[in-house]
Amino acid sequence: MGHVVLDGESSSTTPRVVLFPFMSKGHTIPLLQLARLILARGIDVTIFTTPANLPFVSSRLADTAASIVALPFPENVDGLPLGVESTDKLPSMSLFVTFVTCTKLMKPWFEEALGRLSNVSFVISDGFLGWTLDSANKFGIPRLASYGFNAFSCAVIQSVEASGVIFEAESDDELFQVTDFPWIKLTRNDFDLPIKDRVKEGPGYEFYKESIMATSKSYGVLVNSFYELEPEFLDYLNHKSQPKAWPIGPLCLAEPPKAMATSEKPVYLKWLDDKLEDGRRSVLYVAFGSQAEISKDQLHEIKTGLEKSGVNFLWAVGKNGNEVDHEFETRVKDRGLVVRDWVDQMEILRHESVTGFLSHCGWNSVLESICAKVPILGWPMMAEQPLNVRMVVEQIKVGLRVETCDGTVKGFVKWEGLEKTVKELMEGEMGKVVRKNVELTGDAAAKAVLDQGGSSWKALSELIQGIHAFRKNK
Numbered sequence: 001m002g003h004v005v006l007d008g009e010s011s012s013t014t015p016r017v018v019l020f021p022f023m024s025k026g027h028t029i030p031l032l033q034l035a036r037l038i039l040a041r042g043i044d045v046t047i048f049t050t051p052a053n054l055p056f057v058s059s060r061l062a063d064t065a066a067s068i069v070a071l072p073f074p075e076n077v078d079g080l081p082l083g084v085e086s087t088d089k090l091p092s093m094s095l096f097v098t099f100v101t102c103t104k105l106m107k108p109w110f111e112e113a114l115g116r117l118s119n120v121s122f123v124i125s126d127g128f129l130g131w132t133l134d135s136a137n138k139f140g141i142p143r144l145a146s147y148g149f150n151a152f153s154c155a156v157i158q159s160v161e162a163s164g165v166i167f168e169a170e171s172d173d174e175l176f177q178v179t180d181f182p183w184i185k186l187t188r189n190d191f192d193l194p195i196k197d198r199v200k201e202g203p204g205y206e207f208y209k210e211s212i213m214a215t216s217k218s219y220g221v222l223v224n225s226f227y228e229l230e231p232e233f234l235d236y237l238n239h240k241s242q243p244k245a246w247p248i249g250p251l252c253l254a255e256p257p258k259a260m261a262t263s264e265k266p267v268y269l270k271w272l273d274d275k276l277e278d279g280r281r282s283v284l285y286v287a288f289g290s291q292a293e294i295s296k297d298q299l300h301e302i303k304t305g306l307e308k309s310g311v312n313f314l315w316a317v318g319k320n321g322n323e324v325d326h327e328f329e330t331r332v333k334d335r336g337l338v339v340r341d342w343v344d345q346m347e348i349l350r351h352e353s354v355t356g357f358l359s360h361c362g363w364n365s366v367l368e369s370i371c372a373k374v375p376i377l378g379w380p381m382m383a384e385q386p387l388n389v390r391m392v393v394e395q396i397k398v399g400l401r402v403e404t405c406d407g408t409v410k411g412f413v414k415w416e417g418l419e420k421t422v423k424e425l426m427e428g429e430m431g432k433v434v435r436k437n438v439e440l441t442g443d444a445a446a447k448a449v450l451d452q453g454g455s456s457w458k459a460l461s462e463l464i465q466g467i468h469a470f471r472k473n474k
């Protein structure tokens with residue numbers, strides 16, 4: 001059982017790293033994986049979270065010596081339902097800016113708890129919690145930011161904003177060339193608000209500006225990626241902007257595969273085992289992350305497309321579960337399984353039966369798929385996911401893209417477009433090419449995290465040594 005210190009006391013002389021993830025699963029999970037890597041270097045770790053997120057955090061670190069501090073989450077915030085402390089629990093993602101902005105109210109509690117910890121070498125906090133920089137500065141502790149994004153999306157965003165080329169195209173769906181990377185063509189719809197908004201004002205823009213500003217004044221930025229995957233984009237960030245970007249991933253590889261007896265396995269893993277025994281080891285895993293809101297009409301097309309494609313599939317429906325009816329489940333029961341609860345995605349992807357992933361391309365999902373050597377069918381839903389799909393399909397070529405009915409990045413997907421691309425990934429010639437590529441990329445990922453020799457292993461060592469030297473010289 002992990003050591004849970006609710007009041008944040010500490011008096012040991014061992015150096016300590018403070019981790020403060022943003023309250024969203026896709027942002028929290030990689031920092032909990034990073035906790036394992038830091039503990040393995042003989043450094044203590046304290047993780048800051050909130051009461052409603054505590055069970056998730058402590059259960060994921062139950063086998064480690066990380067300590068966890070639960071700070072209160074702000075109450076009575078206009079628009080936010082009481083008890084919602086994580087973005088996947090928001091009634092609508094339109095409340096995101098209210099949610100992320102109210103975390104600033106945690107500042108006094110964070111500083112009080114930070115003041116009670118001894119030997120803190122550095123603070124790693126989410127880029128969305130830019131206000132933590134000021135808190136760390138008050139104690140003279142270097143802060144590193146972590147967004148959980150790749151270098152490709154950060155570099156491309158930086159480049160199109162600096163050149164202004166993003167506003168030269170006439171429509172949101174017209175392709176334009178990225179000045180610093182002329183082989184890349186994008187549309188305005190590949191970007192989220194506030195980047196694609198000409199009017200630079202309002203709470204969303206203020207939040208964006210503050211977090212970028214805080215990152216630029218931090219000691220460094222952690223990138224959950226590895227150098228060999230995107231050297232030109234990491235080099236770009238390190239030549240063009242401050243602070244230094246450290247590629248230390250894929251962080252999901254810090255979590256070892258779980259050896260489970262059959263009796264301990266959840267239903268969906270047993271179902272995948274059965275598919276292996278059937279000799280039909282060809283299951284498409286379908287999941288769109290922890291936050292995606294999918295319309296009723298779009299869900300209808302997904303169901304029809306999966307049904308008509310004839311492939312075996314395991315669909316983790318998450319928060320869209322109520323819209324997936326039991327009649328559908330009955331119709332596909334011989335070859336399709338729908339799971340409504342939280343699943344162990346990494347274990348699913350690592351399962352031998354799974355040979356394709358229909359994914360929204362949240363960056364964690366992409367990395368997990370690469371590490372499991374499973375090719376991707378990308379379907380971006382929000383945030384920087386359209387850029388991730390561009391990277392997956394056009395840059396590193398480990399996946400294909402679903403076909404929208406009007407060919408645009410964010411267009412509606414009819415069942416025919418889904419059926420066609422699912423079949424291409426699972427059985428087609430283009431599927432074969434990306435399957436081969438993902439094998440090689442997966443090997444490179446495994447190499448990057450190897451003890452002593454891997455590029456990510458070395459980057460983390462340099463980072464830790466650099467900070468210790470920096471503190472000594474101060």
Ligand SMILES: O=c1ccn([C@@H]2O[C@H](COP(=O)(O)OP(=O)(O)O[C@H]3O[C@H](CO)[C@@H](O)[C@H](O)[C@H]3O)[C@@H](O)[C@H]2O)c(=O)[nH]1
Nearest residue numbers: 026029147148149289290342343345362363364365383384
């Ligand atoms: O039932 C589930 C659902 C999710 N996961 C895990 O949850 C994480 C989800 O992360 P991700 O795939 O990145 O999706 P989001 O939750 O949508 O991630 C947000 O955060 C990412 C990192 O910043 C961004 O790339 C995305 O665009 C943003 O939506 C992954 O580790 C999954 O393995 C599970 O294990 N079980």
